[in-house]
Amino acid sequence: MNSGDTTSPAERLRLIQEHFLAPGATGPRAERVARTTEPAAAMRIDVYDHMRNAVTETVALAKELCDEHEPYEPRPAKLEHLYEWLVAETPHLDEERRQARDAVIYRQGLEHAILIGEADIIRRHPCPSCVTWGLVWDRHTKSVVCWNRHCADDDGQATRWTLAQLAEDHIARKNRRAARAT
Known part of the structure; x- marks a missing residue:
């Protein structure tokens, strides 16, 4: 699985669901796992929790951005359409709120x-x-x-960023490039 720049957050979510959450999935792990003598769970609980948190955050964001009313369409059943749904439900946003929404989508993709x-x-x-x-x-x-x-601080410690900060910076740069191009 190559994560070229063309791989969208929705595509990654689909890959997670198909290859890492399916019963018996043996996809690679980012963390080290100790060997046990007990059988493994039917699915990777950390992956399930990650997906549940991503969906919950996205639905809550849609409700928040739709102001006082619920999103018009219910959340899609197929998770690869989740981010398209969020964008479709929030076309009325001003530039600042649209940028914040896009940063959340990009952070989740990371x-x-x-x-x-x-x-x-x-x-x-x-x-x-x-x-x-x-x-x-x-x-x-x-x-x-x-x-x-x-780029280190005065004590020589490396500069650290959260994924949210990196996503916000990426989206802001992308929007600035788009504004200059027009």
């Missing part, structure tokens, strides 16, 4: 990629601070780290 073992997707982003290409995913702290030594 989370999906990391879950399926494609943490190298982080390297495709410039550092929000120094704009160099030295970002890596630190699985222990669950944060993005800039390896550029000139």
Whole structure:
């Protein structure tokens, strides 16, 4: 499974559902797992929790962005249509709220990629601070780290970013490029 830039958050969600959540799925794990003498669960509970949290957050965001009324259409049954549904239910948003919605979708896409073992997707982003290409995913702290030594703080500690911060920066850069192109 290659996570090229053409792989959307919805496609990653579909991959998670098909290859990692199905009974007996043996997809790669981003974390180390100790060997046990007990049989494994019928599905990966961490993957199930991740998907449930992503869907819950997306539905709650749709309700919040639709102001005081419920979204017009119910949440789609197929999860790969979840983000299309969110965008379709929120066409009335101003630029700032649209950017926030898109950042949530992009962040979830990054989370999906990391879950399926494609943490190298982080390297495709410039550092929000120094704009160099030295970002890596630190699985222990669950944060993005800039390896550029000139981007460190006064104590020499590497600059760290959350996935939400990285997503917000990415969407803002994308929107600025689009605005300049027109």
